[in-house]
Amino acid sequence: METVVSIKPLLASLVSLVAVIPIVMSGKRPNLREGWTFLAGVIKFGLIISMLPVILAGGTIQYNLWQVMPGLAIAFKVDGMGMLFAIVASTLWLATSAYSIGYMRSQNEHSQTRYFSFFAVALSATIGVAFAANLFTLYLFYEMLSLATYPLVTHHQDGEARASGRKYLTYILGTSIGLVLPAMLMVFHLTGTLDFSGAGILAGTTSKTVIICLLLMFVFGFAKAGIMPLQGWLPAAMVAPTPVSALLHAVAVVKVGVFSIFRVLTFIFGVELLRTLDLGGVLCVIASITILVASLIALSQDGLKRRLAFSTIGQLSYIVLGVALLSPSGLTGGLLHIAMHAFGKITLFFCAGAIFVATGKKNISEMVGIGKRMPVTMIAFLIGSMSVIGIPPTGGFISKWHLLLGTLEANRIPMLVVLLSSSLLNAAYFLPVFYRAFFCTDEESMFEAKVVEAPIWCVAPLVMTAAISVGLFFYPQPFLDLARMAVRSMGG
Amino acid sequence: MISPEQYPVLIVVIPLLSAFLISILGGMDKRFCYPATLLALGGSLAAAVATLCLVADHGIIHYRMGGWAPPFGIEYVVDYLNALVLVVVVFVAFMAAIASKVSVEEELPHKIPQFYTLFVLLTTGLLGMTITGDAFNLYVLMEIAALTNYALIAMGRKRALMASFNYVVIGTMGACFYLLGVGHLYIMTGSLNMADILNILPHLYGTNAILVAAILMLMGAWIKMAFFPMHGWLPNAYTYAPSATSSLVAPLMTKVSVYIMIRVMFSVLGAVYVFKVLPVKELIVWLATAAIIAGSLFALAQKDFKKMLTYLIVAEVGYMVGGVWLATAQGITGAILHIVNDAVMTLCLFLFAAIVVHKTKGHQLSNLQGLFKKMPITMAAFAVGALSMIGVPPTAGFFSKWYLILGGIDAGQWQFVVALLFSSLVNAVLFFRIFEIAYYEPESAQHGHGESVAIDEAPLSMLLPLVVVAITIILLGLYSGEIVTTFIQHAVPAGI
Numbered sequence: 001m002e003t004v005v006s007i008k009p010l011l012a013s014l015v016s017l018v019a020v021i022p023i024v025m026s027g028k029r030p031n032l033r034e035g036w037t038f039l040a041g042v043i044k045f046g047l048i049i050s051m052l053p054v055i056l057a058g059g060t061i062q063y064n065l066w067q068v069m070p071g072l073a074i075a076f077k078v079d080g081m082g083m084l085f086a087i088v089a090s091t092l093w094l095a096t097s098a099y100s101i102g103y104m105r106s107q108n109e110h111s112q113t114r115y116f117s118f119f120a121v122a123l124s125a126t127i128g129v130a131f132a133a134n135l136f137t138l139y140l141f142y143e144m145l146s147l148a149t150y151p152l153v154t155h156h157q158d159g160e161a162r163a164s165g166r167k168y169l170t171y172i173l174g175t176s177i178g179l180v181l182p183a184m185l186m187v188f189h190l191t192g193t194l195d196f197s198g199a200g201i202l203a204g205t206t207s208k209t210v211i212i213c214l215l216l217m218f219v220f221g222f223a224k225a226g227i228m229p230l231q232g233w234l235p236a237a238m239v240a241p242t243p244v245s246a247l248l249h250a251v252a253v254v255k256v257g258v259f260s261i262f263r264v265l266t267f268i269f270g271v272e273l274l275r276t277l278d279l280g281g282v283l284c285v286i287a288s289i290t291i292l293v294a295s296l297i298a299l300s301q302d303g304l305k306r307r308l309a310f311s312t313i314g315q316l317s318y319i320v321l322g323v324a325l326l327s328p329s330g331l332t333g334g335l336l337h338i339a340m341h342a343f344g345k346i347t348l349f350f351c352a353g354a355i356f357v358a359t360g361k362k363n364i365s366e367m368v369g370i371g372k373r374m375p376v377t378m379i380a381f382l383i384g385s386m387s388v389i390g391i392p393p394t395g396g397f398i399s400k401w402h403l404l405l406g407t408l409e410a411n412r413i414p415m416l417v418v419l420l421s422s423s424l425l426n427a428a429y430f431l432p433v434f435y436r437a438f439f440c441t442d443e444e445s446m447f448e449a450k451v452v453e454a455p456i457w458c459v460a461p462l463v464m465t466a467a468i469s470v471g472l473f474f475y476p477q478p479f480l481d482l483a484r485m486a487v488r489s490m491g492g
Numbered sequence: 493m494i495s496p497e498q499y500p501v502l503i504v505v506i507p508l509l510s511a512f513l514i515s516i517l518g519g520m521d522k523r524f525c526y527p528a529t530l531l532a533l534g535g536s537l538a539a540a541v542a543t544l545c546l547v548a549d550h551g552i553i554h555y556r557m558g559g560w561a562p563p564f565g566i567e568y569v570v571d572y573l574n575a576l577v578l579v580v581v582v583f584v585a586f587m588a589a590i591a592s593k594v595s596v597e598e599e600l601p602h603k604i605p606q607f608y609t610l611f612v613l614l615t616t617g618l619l620g621m622t623i624t625g626d627a628f629n630l631y632v633l634m635e636i637a638a639l640t641n642y643a644l645i646a647m648g649r650k651r652a653l654m655a656s657f658n659y660v661v662i663g664t665m666g667a668c669f670y671l672l673g674v675g676h677l678y679i680m681t682g683s684l685n686m687a688d689i690l691n692i693l694p695h696l697y698g699t700n701a702i703l704v705a706a707i708l709m710l711m712g713a714w715i716k717m718a719f720f721p722m723h724g725w726l727p728n729a730y731t732y733a734p735s736a737t738s739s740l741v742a743p744l745m746t747k748v749s750v751y752i753m754i755r756v757m758f759s760v761l762g763a764v765y766v767f768k769v770l771p772v773k774e775l776i777v778w779l780a781t782a783a784i785i786a787g788s789l790f791a792l793a794q795k796d797f798k799k800m801l802t803y804l805i806v807a808e809v810g811y812m813v814g815g816v817w818l819a820t821a822q823g824i825t826g827a828i829l830h831i832v833n834d835a836v837m838t839l840c841l842f843l844f845a846a847i848v849v850h851k852t853k854g855h856q857l858s859n860l861q862g863l864f865k866k867m868p869i870t871m872a873a874f875a876v877g878a879l880s881m882i883g884v885p886p887t888a889g890f891f892s893k894w895y896l897i898l899g900g901i902d903a904g905q906w907q908f909v910v911a912l913l914f915s916s917l918v919n920a921v922l923f924f925r926i927f928e929i930a931y932y933e934p935e936s937a938q939h940g941h942g943e944s945v946a947i948d949e950a951p952l953s954m955l956l957p958l959v960v961v962a963i964t965i966i967l968l969g970l971y972s973g974e975i976v977t978t979f980i981q982h983a984v985p986a987g988i
Contacts, residue, residue: 068891069973140885147884150927157932169924177883177916182909185894189901 002059009076009131010063012047012086013141016040016093017124020117027113034101037116041094044127048086055083056481062133071193074140077133080486081335084479085259086130088339089252091468092346093123095461096247099350102457103243106357114151115241121148126252129259135184135194135268138260139176142222145256146172152244153237164236171223171233179221183214187268196263198489200270208277211269215279218264219286219320224257226313227320228290235309242353245305250312250345255338258319262334265323266490275326280410283324288418290317295425302363304352307429308345314422315341315388321415322403328487330406335483336399336476343469344387344396350462351381354454359447364433369445371437374453378437380466385430387469390423395472398480496546500555500570502539503578504619507532511612518605525608526593532612533586536619540578547575548978554625562625563685569625573828573983576975577622577751580835583964584743585615587839587957592736594951595846599734600647607647611740614640618748627674627760628684630752631667634716637748638663641741645733655728662715662725670712676705677760686759693762697769702761706770709756717749717809720783727790727802731855735846738798743838746805747831750812754828757816763985767819777905780814783807784911788918798845798855800922801838804881807915808834814908815896823899824984825976830892832975833880836964837889840877843958844870847950863930866948870955871930873962878923880965883916888968895976 019040026032051061061078068074078086100119104112125148128141146169154165188194190205202211223230234254238245248254265274265283274280294314301307315337322334352362354377361367371378383394390400400419407416442449453459472479510532517524546553547570555568570578589611600607617637624630642663646656678684680701681692696702718726730742757766767773787807794800812834815827845855847870852859864871880889893912900909949955968975 066970067973068886068970069976072894072973074886136885143884147879151931154931162928162932165928166924169920173920173924174917177920178913181883181916182897182913185897185901189898 002054002057004054004059004061005063006051006061007063008047008051009061009078010065012044012051012090013076013124013127013131015044015047015124016120016127019120023117023120024113030105030112033113033116034097037097037120038094040120041090041097044123045090045094048083048090048127051078052083052087052478055080055485056478058485064133068136071188072136073134074137075133076131076137077196078131079489080482080484081263082130082132084335084482084486085255085338086127087478088342089123089126089130089255092247092251092342092465095346095465096243098457099246099353099461100243102455102459102461103241103353103357106455106458107241109155109241111155115155118148118151119244119247122152122248122252126256129256132196132263134196135187135264138263139180139184142180142224142256142260143173143176145253146176146224149244149248149253152248153240155241155244156239160239164239167236168233171230175221175223175230179217183217183221186210186214196267197270198267199491200266200268200273202269203273211273211277212279212282215265215269215282218268219261219283222257222260222264224253225261225320226254226257226290226316227286228293228313231290231294231313234313235306238303238305238309242305242349242356245309246346246349246353249309250349251342254312254316255342258316259338261320262323266331271326271331271490280324280326280412284321284412284415287317287321287324288415290314291321291418291422292425295422295429298429299425302365304355304362304364304367304433305349307364308348308352311388311426311429312345314426315345318399318403318419318422321419322406325403325406325410325412325415327406327409329402329409331487331490332480332483333399333402333404333406335486336402336479339479340387340395340399340469340472343465343472344384344394347380347384347462347465347469348388350458350465351377351384354458354462357458358452358454364436366446367433368436369440369447371434372445372449373447373451375451376453376459376463378434380462381437382434383466383469385426385434389426389430393473394469395476396469397473398476496542497553497555499539499543499546500553500568500623501557503536503543503582504616504623506535506539507612507616507619511609511616514612515605515609518608522604525604529589529608529612530586533582533589533615536615537579537582537586540582543570544575544579547572563683563688566629567625567685567687568623569687570623571983572979573754574622574751576828576832576979576983577748578619580832581618581622581744581748582615584835584839585611585618585740587843587961588736588739588743591739591843591846591954591957593953594850595735595954598850599736603647607644607734607736610640610644611736614644614740618744621748622751625686625759626684627677627686627689631671631674634667634670634752637745638667641745644737644741645729647737648732648734651728652732652734655725655732659725659729662722666712666715668712669708669715673705673707673709673712676701676708680705686755689760690762693760693765697765702765703770706761706765709760710753713749713753713756714813717746717753717813718806719809719813720779720786720806723783723787723806723809726806727799730802730805731796731799735842735849739839739842739846742802742805742842743835746809747812747835750809750816750827750831753813754816758985763988767988773817773819774905776817777814777903777908780810780817781907781911783810783813784915788915791922792918795857796855797848797857797860797926798842800857801841801845804919804922805838808838811893811896811912811915814911815899818899818903818905818908819988820899820902821981821984821988822895822902824988825980826892826895826897826899828980828983829895829972829976833888833892833965833968836961836968837877837880840873840958840961840965841881843954843961844874844877847954847958850954851948851950857926857929860926860930861932866946867950868947870950870958873958875927876962876965878919878926880969882919882923886966886969888965888972891969891972
């Protein structure tokens, strides 16, 4: 396998961090400021795409930035798995930046310069996690992301934001320092290295009990993944402005959480080790509890963003379930779900924000007849829901298909049942929104029949992500190829 | 041109002589004091850095005072351990001196010459303690540092006097313990030179006199470093001291005392004696664990920002003492690295406290409201220090904690590992509480009008050292591997 040494992964991560300087400098001129965000986004996307051919040809790209101490380096390595995540994150950053302009300006939000600056920092951290070559680098960027997102979550700076911000940090920082850090040190103590390796590095170093402890510390320690009972921060963090919820809490932050779990389970523990010690079952139980309970809670939420938040919690555990199955199709499906769910869920959040911008409504019960008022938005909402539920022709079907195949390969029929009942539940909490929006009499409708959409900056991104969701059903190759390659490198 | 072999002595002699010069110049015009102090400490810093390079290239340096051969003459020994500590001490003193200008003019307008004379003399004492290879000479310099320190603290407002008196009583006890221990060693070995004692001692390891000497000397060091539960004097003394004083003594006194402990353990008594003969290893790690937990909890209970920091010092002392007594290479490496890192981190936090006192006339937590808007650069620098205390990579604090925790795992001392993680979590709570206070504006400026708060940064003489220190924290973190391989690994006694 070809290994290329190139500085590109570092640049791809750093470009948005550097962009903070011009963003702050041009704080008084909003159009120029957002110009910098777009420029950084385009460069980032370009850099990532330019690495794609090498990865698709089966190579990897490496760059060692700094050897802090023996065995501990800040280093980057681009492989199929990281590439998949990086493409998703950078594409959606562009969409979200456009959406942010529409949303923040029409809401007349304060401190927009701070907002765009920390957004850029958060993206640097996300790409850093995607391209991390070892656990230490991953941890570094993981923490950077936690800190950079705090000002975004608490953007409104009122009492509610303060309480949510506290909850956010308590969960995220508490678990990363209290669980991941000691687990990482233990791994270093046992193996003397933290480098990711497709075969895992822990095999044969310690007893099963220690392995199980480490496993649980990592799975729960990456609390950004929202695995129950550490999901509480996610609904609370919905106080953030909607673009933040959209990108960070449907894509970047939560996906960084599951990505980290995925990475550690497959590249530190190794699929083979988990199989021999028969740890798939434990993970399956953890994941399926979260999947079902979160879906049930989502049913009872009236706040649209809160319902989406619980839906996210459930969907994230699909990805964990993908690893837990320890079968090639399961792993592929898990990785694919990172991409497919991202596009579907961000569409839904964009819609929720657009509805709020156009009408000021946050609760589902107040949205009767909104389809006649905002048809484009609500159709996009339908497409997003279909993708999350997993109905063709949307990308979500592809990932769910692989996950279902995975359950059969692994011969875990209960998981098949879990996945299917979760799909039913998803349908049960999404479709009524759509039904109320369109199918009501004129008397029931809470809106005038005139079409008034949100500003174009809000609508265009959500149309785009909805279109991509459909497009991915017909053309899932880049993600599917990357996921398959990643799975091959894990020896799955 | 001064030949390189004179560098070690210059580190101490330049500030010693300057102290008297400052006193005389200050009598003529008190405006001379500040630049003279900077010159003196700058010269000393240059000598210390030059010495550090020499040690890195050529190994341990021995310097005989007045050409008298040890064990009769006083000998300066600069090895891999104290070359590093010397640079840290004089770097911290230099930065604290630069930042002191505004605070001193504001808080001590009538005592400027006295302040700077004592400031430089205190630094001299600390440097002398660090560089000397003579157990009794160390005591003398310890007293110089202590006496000047008492006076510097007593210059503060009302409660400072009582705090300083308390410190005098307890600090003197500490020094007495140390002196008594040295006395015992002198009676038994007939020598005061550390290397000499170390050579003679193995024949006497079984005797009670040496046991008593060891306990007394270690007790002395522990009292001086405020090792829990002997920490009672520290919080008030450092809280009520003038800002410029606490920026100097808070980072340094405890760290130099930890250095003294390490010196006594490995260069006087010998690693074999303290770890294999003395049966107290585990007990002390437990005490250190208690220090970390108690210090963290006390810090959590404070409403006064400076006092909170002083309790954090108590916890950090636990880190270092525990690390050394883990008796593993990783633990000792971590402890020594933490001397360096913690000095710089603490300096960062106290420089910030000085700015807060200057700007808001108080050091309560509530004084910090809305500071992110008003002083973005200051707050960014403070945030680096805070993250380092929590232990977020790539700041320095992460890496010393890394070694300490690995050392704890190696030694199987899980309680110490848990205490370190607990302290990290508490620090996260403490500092994010501060970030929160500083991030939200005071009641008057409400949501939507945030942009109207004008930027009101600290004066350059305070801001510049703070920023330099913040950058140093990150550099120290990135270069920790380098520091460990070039210096610290040679300072860890072999065969443990």
